[in-house]
Every structure is written in structure tokens, then in C-alpha cells.
């Protein structure tokens with residue numbers, strides 16, 4: 516009798532795949548992984564345990580797992596030009612928690628960006644940093660530039676003397692001032708942690724700042740936003756002592772078994788990044804800038820017009836004149852355009868359910884092969900839907916038609932349909 520439920524679940528998932536196959540997926544924290552990554556995610560590693568280090572596990576049967584994880588380490592060091600990589604965190608938040616715990620203790624101060632200025636929840640007292648009991652203070656923020664106000668923040672850091680200076684963000688339009696923060700960190704004996712989750716693929720593709728080279732002591736990240744997936748986290752550093760501390764906090768600290776199939780699949784996406792990353796990241800940034808400019812020219816309040824709108828995969832728009840982020844994101848969703856509502860610096864945090872902004876990411880549609888011409892088409896669809904008030908059903912049909920030309924994943928070794936549901940034959 517429960518097989519009926521199983522069939523229902525599979526059908527719901529197939530519908531989800533069809534929906535994404537006919538949509539414009541533009542959530543800035545997501546991406547689509549290649550068929551090779553997905554093949555490896557479904558491999559037998561998902562059933563196994565490999566607690567411990569490569570070559571020194573607490574379980575037998577890890578021979579091949581060791582081989583693959585050695586490749587993860589080698590490729591990560593090459594791609595990110597770093598000395599030490601801790602690849603076992605199972606998410607970006609766990610990576611942050613491990614890094615914070617490695618260098619600070621309950622009651623220590625950390626400075627980070629507030630959520631309304633773009634910070635991730637794990638950088639704040641409502642999530643990982645708060646669970647660790649860190650005392651969070653916030654950077655001063657320059658809303659015009661949508662970036663850390665360097666002078667005011669340096670003054671605050673000198674006064675407050677935080678133990679951790681935490682860079683990186685979820686609304687992350689421009690490179691952060693790593694060099695300046697490292698200089699002051701030296702002065703007050705602090706550690707600079709840079710959360711690269713959103714921009715890891717751009718860093719890998721050499722189209723964003725180089726946080727380790729610019730002075731971050733530790734870089735934490737997820738590996739599925741601008742990076743090629745699958746979901747998971749990692750930590751990098753060039754400092755052996757810090758690496759030893761971080762490693763202990765990851766295992767046995769915060770991770771028992773590290774989702775081996777995801778790390779095997781990470782080996783594939785590291786290879787994909789080494790091969791295609793530069794070309795992909797360049798196109799991501801061209802697409803983001805093109806889309807931002809087109810939207811701005813149609814009259815949308817795209818942030819930072821005086822600073823080129825963005826240097827990352829993201830665009831932020833103040834849509835308060837159009838009814839606010841909640842209304843606009845829902846209207847776009849009805850037309851198969853998937854974005855998220857987003858707090859902007861001038862919002863009250865209590866407005867999180869209906870903030871002023873929407874955030875748009877172009878990394879996934881870039882991986883589907885879209886370029887400048889498609890950005891122009893998409894901007895026009897936004898305008899017709901949100902400014903001219905054309906019907907959602909009409910715009911949705913145009914989205915479906917546009918997507919018919921972009922069914923495959925680009926920047927990967929094999930040609931395969933992007934949102935295919937890999938269905939096994941099940942005998943009833």
C-alpha cells in the first residue's frame with residue numbers, strides 16, 4: 516500500500532524537474548551540477564563510513580575512498596593555490612562554525628556583516644556564531660557602495676578589538692577589503708576569516724579577489740553556489756598551526772562521517788573548475804553586469820549604478836516601489852522566473868518576510884549556456900511583467916520558449932540534459 520506513496524513522491528520530484536527545466540533558476544546561492552557530479556553523488560560511497568584521515572581511518576573498507584579523497588586534496592590545493600585544505604565540513608555553516616571554534620572561545624568578539632547588510636545568518640548571533648557564544652558586533656556599512664565602510668569599520672575594530680574579523684556575505688556584489696582587515700588584524704592580534712561561499716566559483720575562475728593571497732588567515736566556503744557542486748563545505752588556509760586547529764574542530768568536533776559521496780563528487784567538480792572555470796566565471800560576470808545594466812535602463816532600481824552594479828554573479832534591486840520583495844518574487848515565480856526576496860541595508864530586520872529587495876544570481880543560467888543576448892531578453896521579460904503588467908501566463912510561456920534552446924549543461928566534459936530525472940526501472 517505504501518508503494519502508492521513511493522510513486523507519488525517520484526512523480527512530485529519529476530514535476531519539480533520539469534518545472535526547473537522550463538524555468539529561469541536565478542537564486543544566487545544555487546547552481547546545477549553536471550551529470551558526472553550527479554553520477555558520483557549516487558555511488559556506493561554514500562553508504563560508507565570513513566571517519567578519520569586519509570590512510571588512517573577508524574573503519575576498514577576505505578581503500579578507494581582514500582584514493583578519491585587524495586585527489587580532492589591535490590586538486591583543491593592546485594585550484595586555490597593553498598597549502599592546506601579541510602574538505603570534510605558538510606556545509607558552509609559547519610565550515611564557519613569549525614573555523615570560529617578553532618580560533619575563538621565563548622564570549623570572544625567577532626565582527627561581521629549584519630544580515631540586512633548582506634551577512635549570512637551563520638555570521639550572526641542567531642546561528643553558528645551565536646551557538647558558539649561569540650559576542651557579535653557589526654561592520655559599518657557604506658550603502659552607496661554596498662560594501663564595508665573601511666574607515667569607520669577600522670575605527671570600530673580598534674576600539675572593540677574583536678578576536679575574529681569575518682568577511683564574506685550572502686549579498687555579495689563587490690570584493691571585500693581583505694588587505695585592510697589583515698593589516699588591522701596584525702595590530703590587534705585578530706584572525707581574518709573570509710566566507711567565500713557565494714563567490715568560490717568566481718575565485719576558482721580567477722575573476723574575483725584572491726582572499727588568501729590578500730591576507731585572509733582562513734577561507735571557509737560551501738561548494739555549490741557559483742562553484743559546481745554538490746552541496747558541501749570546505750576550509751582553506753596557508754597556516755599549518757591554524758590548519759591543525761581547524762582540522763580538530765571538524766573531526767571529531769563537528770563532523771562524524773563527512774558524506775563521502777558528496778566529497779567524491781567534489782573531486783569531479785574541482786576537475787571541471789580547473790578545466791572550464793575561467794571561461795565560466797568570466798561569462799558569469801559579463802552576464803551579471805549586462806542584466807543589471809539592461810534592468811537599470813528599463814527603470815528598475817538596481818543597486819550601485821555608480822559602481823558598475825556588481826563585480827560578482829549577483830544583482831540587487833530595490834523593488835519597494837513595485838510592492839516589495841515578497842510580492843515581486845512571487846509574481847516572478849508565477850512566470851517561472853525564480854529569484855528570492857532580500858533584505859536591503861535600509862530595511863528593518865523585522866521586515867524579513869517582505870523586504871525591499873530582490874536578489875538575482877546569473878550563475879545557473881550561465882551554466883545553461885546563456886550569454887549577453889539572453890540577459891537582454893530576460894531583462895525585457897522582467898520589464899514586461901513587473902513594469903508593464905503583462906500577464907504572468909504570457910511571460911511564463913515566453914520563459915518556457917526561451918528555455919527550449921538551453922536544455923544542456925555547459926562548461927562540463929559531457930553533453931547531457933540539465934534537469935533530467937535519472938529514473939531507475941522499478942519492478943512492482
Ligand code: DSN
Pocket residue numbers: 543544635685686
Ligand atoms: N542563505 C543562503 C543564500 O541564499 O545566500 C546561503 O546559505
